[in-house]
Amino acid sequence: MWRTASAERDASIAGTGPPVPAIATSSLHKAFGRRVALHDLTLQVGAGEVFGFLGPNGAGKTTAMKILLGLVHPSGGQALLFGRPPTEPAVRHRVGYLPEHFRFQEWATGAELLDFHGRLSGLGRAERAERIPEVLERVGLAGRGGERVRRYSKGMTQRLGLALAILHRPDLVLLDEPTSALDPVGRRDVRGLVRELAAAGVTVFLNSHLLTEVEVVCDRVAIVSQGRVVAGGPLDDLAGAATQLRLLLDRVDADLLELVGRHGEVARVDGTAVTLDVDSLDVAADLATVLVGSGYRLYGLVPVQRSLEDVFVDLVGEVRER
């Protein structure tokens, strides 16, 4: 349903050279006056990937996305979409975008707005007549296209924004906080839409500060804080990189802390429970033997998988303290 002519063309010539990434940035830097919004962003998003760009508010996510669309000019570095600079209008045929504040001309109706954007993206009359009801239906606005945008609720406006973003069957969709105005049902709808796009081979670049959203749909993430990428990679690696062991004992004393300190770093002590940061869960077996051998009674030894949220809070917290 999403395949586009250009995507098919790319697929057919894929064998002739290395695949062109959907997004490639190198040392992207942006300063607004003295305030630096983006320090040094280098990342690649391959075609067909669902990429999460995570960070707290004001981290530079929206600035990065606007640079990718040619709306903001970088102070340094380079951004390429499918190998072309985004300031070239032609490459934007292949890109769909949902802006953070999803503000549209309120005097127009939803269908008129879609028609205008369809024309701008070069869709013919017949294509628009077919596609506009289709995307309205897809985002849950079937039958509401004739109403003025002014009368839409915030959630409906964001749904309209999603319809605009996928209207012209783009190869790359940039979504800036796509669920900020949606209720839980709406959020699930968006996750479904992202999965559908991914299944059709569309690249999705998602800005968010909502971790669950990203955790559920993204293949790869980059965590950005204060204009810098502080961590990145496949989601499993990131969440699993640092692991903890939770020990439940009959008593905790200085000797014990010294003993377990040889196998990892003590993160927390609550009463007779000790949480230990370890490099690998393999130390658990040794630890059990050593503790029992030293006369401690071990009631429990549980591995704790850190969630993306823990990783996020730790990383963002570290940057803020600097």
Next chain:
Amino acid sequence: MLVVARWTVLEARRRKLLLAGVVLSIAFVVVFALAFTLLYHNQQRGLQTGEAQMGGPGGALAPRETLLLMSTILVVLGLYGVQFLAALLALFLGVASVSPEVDSGTLHAVLARPLSRLEYLLGRFLALAGMLIGYVVVMSGALLLTARIVAGYQAGDTTRVVGLMILQVLVLLAVSLLGSTVLPTLANGIVMLALFGLVWLGGIVQFIGTIPPGNDLMANLGTAVSLLLPADAVWRGASYHLMPPSLLVASSLAGQGNIELPFASTAPMAPAMLAWALAYPAACIGLAVAAFRRRDL
């Protein structure tokens, strides 16, 4: 570009701009036609019964010239009203053309489409210019037609009158669109109104400077202001072509050499100023595109 232009016209329709413009314009034309007819017939009767005499200090004009002079004054004042309304309209439309879309963020989704900023600006300009040109043509046409039917009034060169009035709105639209790409809406509105007022004052200063014995400093000051924004100068150029040739001849024969209306001119526009005014809108749009291309949205 044409997609943006169409969209802009739809916007004007939706925001009731077109409707308001048409209703007010009809009201303006009706009032003018009534006033013109009443005054003309009144004066005609007065002249026939010999009660009224009109003329300058140099001596009385013949009744025919008196009527012509009165018609001219009325037509000049009427068209002055039209150009004033059109000028304000051009400024408002120009001021509201780009910056509100930037401020509200509605432009983000639009410019993320395969549309260059040049195409966007040209589309906006074309649509607004088209509507303003329509307004000027219909309004000045209606007024001139009224004067012709009622008084047999024949302007010196109708095409140039309308052409120059169109040039004036294009100048004002272009400069306010330029302002709209670099300034926030309110600031631009203030700057444009101040500029417009300054130019109007400059025209008056220049006019006073040309009254014998003449004052070069004032005349030069007026010219300098006109170079900054050649709107009033273009209107004065239009008003010259509004004068029936016979009146210009008659008034110079009567030894006055000047009808002395502060809002009009009995001398044609200097070619250099005309050339400047013709280049002005293009220069403004060029600057607007250059500034807008560099802007972060």
